[in-house]
Amino acid sequence: MSDITHLLIPYAASASEGAQQALAGMALPHLDRLLARLSPAGTHPGEETSFSTPHERALAQALGLPHEDGRIPWAAWHRHQQGLPTDGQAWAFLTPCQWQVGADHVTLRDPDHLMLDEAASRALLAIVAPWFAEDGIALHYDQPTRWLAQGEVFNGLATASLERVLLRDVRPWMPDVRAARTLHRLHSEMQMLLYTHAFNDERAARGLPVVNALWVHGTGALPTPAPTPTTTAAAAAPTVAHQLRDAALREDWRAWATAWAALDAGPVADLLRQAESGTPVRLTLSGERNALGFHSAPRGLGQRIQSLFRPQRFSSLREQL
Structure with missing residues (x-):
């Protein structure tokens, strides 16, 4: 092979x-x-x-890897590829982004449009991480427009790929509200927090796009044992x-x-x-x-x-x- x-x-x-x-x-x-x-x-x-x-x-x-729709554990696989432990836990990617609200649609703009650098991304992560921690979700920096999140809420949760929703109306692609009630609440809290936060005020003053949303994707846990080149x-x-x-x-x-x-x-x-x-x-x-x-x-x-x-x-x- x-x-x-x-x-x-x-x-x-x-x-x-x-x-x-x-x-x-x-x-x-x-x-x-x-x-x-x-x-x-x-x-x-x-x-x-x-x-x-x-x-x-x-x-x-x-x-x-498991390839059930919406349940491909890309975040856990990414961590595994970095040589970091996943310990059988569920992980997810969390992407800072901007939702552009129109009369009849809410469009997720390309996260690259935000022009986030590492310093700004880490500052934003520090702002939102305590809110997620209260619900048992630990956030880790990975790259400017993508963080790693670990928590039981991501176990078995189907989420839409970022590429599915990019430049489209987000509403058909949201995770099921019954299975992701905690995430829906957290997202509403993040929107309210970021709407008036000094982080965005400073960005707006510099002519930079504001961050007003987060997209969860790549959810799930790796099978045990995790796939390796010798077994797959x-x-x-x-x-x-x-x-x-x-x-x-x-x-x-x-x-x-x-x-x-x-x-x-x-x-x-x-x-x-x-x-x-x-x-x-x-x-x-x-x-x-x-x-x-x-x-x-x-x-x-x-x-x-x-x-x-x-x-x-x-x-x-x-x-x-």
């Missing part, structure tokens, strides 16, 4: 009309040639309303191609098509060369709903002949994503 190169491409397709128009005029010759050589290797089905994106579910499965497919973890992400989330389909062309000429062409040289490869294409897997596999004579007349092309697959 460790000799197999696996390329995972998130946001490979979208049902958006703009994406469909971009795809109609787009040529991806290396991808089509690669698909013609590979055999199907499973599907990661879902819905556009799933809390976890298809590429997250595919990646979690490849790493040997983690040694062959996919290389995730993030080139399409930003343009797709912004729905900038012209930039997305440009990024796709570069991806086809770069990593996809590299994978094709490996496949043509006889090296086993895997490819996973992910959209908003599903992820489709492909791999090098021996094919019978009939399959090889059939592929000559009906080669597998991306244009025939994209509606399945």
Whole structure:
């Protein structure tokens, strides 16, 4: 397994009309040639309303992690990868962010828009941490726009991936109020606290965006024992191609098509060369709903002949994503 190169491409397709128009005029010759050589290797089905994106579910499965919708323990896995103990406890990511309130929607803006540096993020963490501690939740600094949180409230709790809600209305993506009553209350308290806090007053005076919300994601506990390269497919973890992400989330389909062309000429062409040289490869294409897997596999004579007349092309697959 460790000799197999696996390329995972998130946001490979979208049902958006703009994406469909971009795809109609787009040529991806290396991808089509690669698909013609590979055999199907499973599907990661879902819905556009799933809390976890298809590429997250595919990646979690490849790493040997639980991949139930909304319950992929990314925060605990991140801590484990840092060589820090998780002790079988439930962890979560907590992202400082800004909710932009409109007449009929509440949009979560890109956390990078906040321009938080480490000093500001640590100062904000120190402000909110005591409130969480009162409910048995310990907060730890990780990076400016992402903290780690540990508490029993995250055990078995389904939460939406940050990528699912980014630049969208947050309301359909909130965790179930019955299962996350404590978090809903805490979030309301944080909004009231931050609304008039000197931390935000100082940011506003400098022309910086204020922080008025926190997003919880990546919740859960690692299985025991935790996955390791010797017991799972983690040694062959996919290389995730993030080139399409930003343009797709912004729905900038012209930039997305440009990024796709570069991806086809770069990593996809590299994978094709490996496949043509006889090296086993895997490819996973992910959209908003599903992820489709492909791999090098021996094919019978009939399959090889059939592929000559009906080669597998991306244009025939994209509606399945």
